[in-house]
Amino acid sequence: DTVKGDAALKLGVVSLFPEMFDALTQHGVSGRAVREGIIDIGFWNPRDYATDRHRTVDDRPYGGGPGMLMKVDTLRAAIRDARQSLMSEDGVPPKVIYLSPQGRVLDHTGVRELADHGRLVVVAGRYEGIDERVIDADIDEQWSIGDYVLSGGELPAMVLMDAVARMVPGVLGHAQSAEEDSFADGLLDCPHYTRPESIDGHGVPPVLLSGNHQEIRKWRLKQSLGRTWCYRPDLLEDRMLTKEEQTLLDDFIREYVA
Numbered sequence: 244d245t246v247k248g249d250a251a252l253k254l255g256v257v258s259l260f261p262e263m264f265d266a267l268t269q270h271g272v273s274g275r276a277v278r279e280g281i282i283d284i285g286f287w288n289p290r291d292y293a294t295d296r297h298r299t300v301d302d303r304p305y306g307g308g309p310g311m312l313m314k315v316d317t318l319r320a321a322i323r324d325a326r327q328s329l330m331s332e333d334g335v336p337p338k339v340i341y342l343s344p345q346g347r348v349l350d351h352t353g354v355r356e357l358a359d360h361g362r363l364v365v366v367a368g369r370y371e372g373i374d375e376r377v378i379d380a381d382i383d384e385q386w387s388i389g390d391y392v393l394s395g396g397e398l399p400a401m402v403l404m405d406a407v408a409r410m411v412p413g414v415l416g417h418a419q420s421a422e423e424d425s426f427a428d429g430l431l432d433c434p435h436y437t438r439p440e441s442i443d444g445h446g447v448p449p450v451l452l453s454g455n456h457q458e459i460r461k462w463r464l465k466q467s468l469g470r471t472w473c474y475r476p477d478l479l480e481d482r483m484l485t486k487e488e489q490t491l492l493d494d495f496i497r498e499y500v501a
């Protein structure tokens with residue numbers, strides 16, 4: 244499976260279950276980006292490199308114990324081909340990442356770093372994982388989507404790929420919405436409202452019906468700041484606040500504790 248030349252983001256996936264990635268390639272914003280060629284995704288399945296009659300892709304762990312590991316030769320062959328296919332014309336290799344609970348926990352900063360690289364091979368582990376020597380030899384970075392264990396790396400890979408895809412210009416349509424993404428400016432999102440105007444007697448904040456765009460912008464910023472202060476004060480620790488933001492937050496807190 245080759246990756247087209249001119250896509251803004253080139254992704255290679257090494258997985259035993261490539262059909263799982265239909266969730267990303269066949270639906271929604273990411274599906275359109277793939278269809279339009281903004282993002283190109285190629286798949287390499289270790290099972291296609293198996294030469295034995297049973298097409299074996301797992302192997303037993305030295306030292307015994309429960310569970311299996313991904314078979315080394317079929318895995319390495321798939322990673323090698325994906326890596327070569329995503330090598331740039333002037334020989335710059337892609338970044339090869341492996342999703343595992345041992346990895347760096349993904350956050351907005353990490354998503355931006357990965358998106359800036361532009362060419363990624365994502366390796367999805369199955370069973371109990373992969374041989375440590377393959378990690379040392381073939382994996383550039385290990386990443387985790389959070390402190391929990393899943394049955395495979397495919398779902399974490401799709402989470403990472405979707406977050407990275409949203410960073411690519413043109414994927415989200417109107418460009419500024421990537422910046423408006425709440426974590427883009429380090430704050431939680433403001434509340435959102437749509438029709439009907441009243442739900443079980445609960446109305447919409449009047450400012451949003453006022454048509455006063457400056458007041459609406461300030462209200463939304465105040466709500467983002469206030470909600471961040473309430474639910475994720477840690478995010479405010481390493482985020483500088485402008486004078487306007489500080490004033491809005493002070494107002495929110497004054498009203499909140501009143």
Ligand SMILES: COc1ccccc1CNc1ccc(C(N)=O)cn1
Binds near residue numbers: 370371392394
């Ligand atoms: C027992 O599974 C493994 C054991 C070792 C490596 C990979 C796997 C595949 N599972 C994963 C993968 C990633 C994450 C994460 N938190 O990003 C969670 N689970």
